[in-house]
Amino acid sequence: MKTIGNKIVRIQDVATVKDTVIEPRSAYHHLHGETVDKAILVNVLQNPDASSPVTIDAVMKLAKELEKEFPGIHLRVAYNNAGFVDVLFDNMRHELIAAVILTGVCVLFFLGEWRGTLIALTAIPVSLAMSLLAMAPLGMSLNSSTLIGLLIAIGRLVDDAIIDIHAVERHLRMGKDRRQATIDGITEVRRSVLAATIVLIVALIPLMLSGGLTQLMFVGLGWPIIFGLIFSFIVSMTLTAVLCSRFMTLPESRPKTWFSRLFLAPFERKLEALERGYERLIRWLLHHRFANFVRIGITVIVGFSLYYFIGSEMMPLGDVGQASLQMEMQPGTSFAKTEKATKQLEQILIEEGGRQGWIRDASLELGAEGGPGMTTGGAYFTGYQMSQVSGVSGMLSLTDKDSGRPDIWTLADKIYDRAMKEIPGIRRIQIKEMGSDVMATSLAPVALLIYGKNLTLIDKLGHEVFNIAKTKALNPATGKSDLAQPFLSWEMTKPSYTVVVDEDKAAAHGLSPAAISEQAYYALRGGFPMEFYRTPNKRPTTILVRYEESQREDLSNLQGMFLTGKDGEQIPLLELVRLEKRMAPSAIEHDQLRRVVSFNGYYRKGGRPSMDVTMDVQMRALADLNWPPGYGLEARGDMTQMMDSFRVMLSGLAVALVLMYLILVAQFGGFLQPLQMMFSLPLELSGVFFMLWIMHQAFSTVSLLGVIVLSGMDIVTAILMIDLILQYRKAGVPRNEAVATASPQRLRPILMTALITIFVMAQVAFVPKSGLDAYQPLGTVIIGGLIVGTVLSLLDIPIMHTVVDDMVRWVQDRVFKVDPESLPPVE
Known part of the structure; x- marks a missing residue:
């Protein structure tokens, strides 16, 4: 280290050298059923245009090969969305099959014969197949959005064919042959069918081109409908026309089966009676138009008045069997205590869902990478919280909600209640469902920002807003709060000491405030001056230099430390500084260059929706609290996203209405x-x-x-x-x-x-x-x-x-x- 005269001072003379590992500051636990294992997490990310099932199958094959190649390594799937995708595909198949069957039954009873029913039903597979082919070049996959779009489209896929068949049958009753009846019937309705198709497409096009979050949310739903409409019209113009000209017959010439006599004929008589009754009603209304308009006015007024009783939200809650978990201990909690708390949380997870088989897997990541003095260490923002040694983040995978387990919110609230009561030193824990939409990653649907300059005052206002949300913003119907798992993003609870330097005294010893803080920091925390045994393609051995553990345990160690002056002199720290104890924020949060603390919470089915809860808390807080100049409260979360999306969608609806009107003007010439x-x-x-x-x-x-x-x-x-x-x-x-x-x-x-x-x-x-x-x-x-x-x-x-x-x-x-x-x- 140094030579003093003829004496060589070695490291072993002033320090103890240990060959050890870096102090653990992170870990990974995997819970499967009732078993918890420590492991290393390996994330595999797929390309945006890749298929999840294909990617997952390839990864699983590679995992088996790696286990064979390295016998000491055991690979276990901590999380994948293959289960959800499989369930979704099964549900999609069942929904589509049920939709086709119901459509067939409905068409059969309304048309009264099987030939027209089969002709109408041929439009479904042909139009669906063509729609799926059209989706492929756009890079679209089968998911919940495209499934809903296809389900909506099914009603329209047979609509064009039904109108054509009904028109052809009417012309057959006039005594025309099948070919002429088909030509005249389809020609008669072609203009109205074309106008209807164009109008429906125009209603959706502005939404598909709106950009931003709105387009991301609904582009997968809109295009299947649009493609279905286009190909349904093409099929009705071609395939339906050909089939009608070959197979349609008059009702009188159709064979009378037992099914027709027992079911179709009575239903046909009911329909004919309904048509006659409808005609009589129209004739009556033609002579009592004023009474009809009074009824219209009452209907519209009563219907629109219900809007004020239904509330608003960004996206409905959805249970897809996946949830994110964030737990944060009190600031200053060591990694050892965080790991102990994590084990308590794992036991709660086992008792509340793992033992019953409801929670299949839970992946928990503790702490933050790095160690004392490492440039790669420290906190980073995960999107949900600052990753520190006192934090835990994870993912829960549950069984399908149709398997008989409680809903995801019931499980989450039970785990939350037990964790807050049973885990010492916990600051907050959040368990949020992961929906099947693009809003699934938002932090909390109910979010309010308290902004200002002074962190202490912001923290005080944040706690007052928290108390108002819990005690005053109650549901009028139940008298209870609709908020679940409320929390503040940070609190002034981190114990710290501020070193106030006497600059004159420090300068006399040739020290600056920066030099003093650097010496104090590295004395207690340590530092890595260099790397040792640097070998290519291998992780180098690092050297950590710091005081013995007994010399950096508490405040007295800091108070008793010495500083090295410009000539090597040793100066007691307290001769140059004074130490002031104060509480610091666990994190410093900014929004638009302003210091803020965010109040967050969740809402549940059966209570008020997110916008109503957010507005209630915001209005009460603004009215009840004293807000100094420069301090205020703003809504975030679902409310701002919803307002932006509503604005875009209403603008799209207005554009669609104008376009629809112009198309109808061109179609009808007035x-x-x-x-x-x-x-x-x-x-x-x-x-x-x-x-x-x-x-x-x-x-x-x-x-x-x-x-x-x-x-x-x-x-x-x-x-x-x-x-x-x-x-x-x-x-x-x-x-x-x-x-x-x-x-x-x-x-x-x-x-x-x-x-x-x-x-x-x-x-x-x-x-x-x-x-x-x-x-x-x-x-x-x-x-x-x-x-x-x-x-x-x-x-x-x-x-x-x-x-x-x-x-x-x-x-x-x-x-x-x-x-x-x-x-x-x-x-």
């Missing part, structure tokens, strides 16, 4: 006829809000997507009705007679299409399987909107046509002075 078709849109919203209220579901981005899809579906109903009414009027039929005649003829295909979509979406809306529960409100919205929107459209669109026609006649009579006798007849 500006007034499309207006009556757009009239169906507010009618559907009454059913949407009513259904969400009945199902106790919040209005979310998924719900808004359903509204966008519904907008196109309901306008299709109006297009089919108005188009046929106009055809009758062009043939010279008086207006009211045209309305009363055309409306019943469109009743059957309209009801058929609506019922097929309702049947297909019923399981998603009422008993969703794993991977699909986050889309439950989509099914709810579509079912509610279709039921109410279809019924009201069938009643109101024909009457609205007469009102618009009366307005046109009034303008022509009063403004343009057209002779009323020259106008088309009304009665």
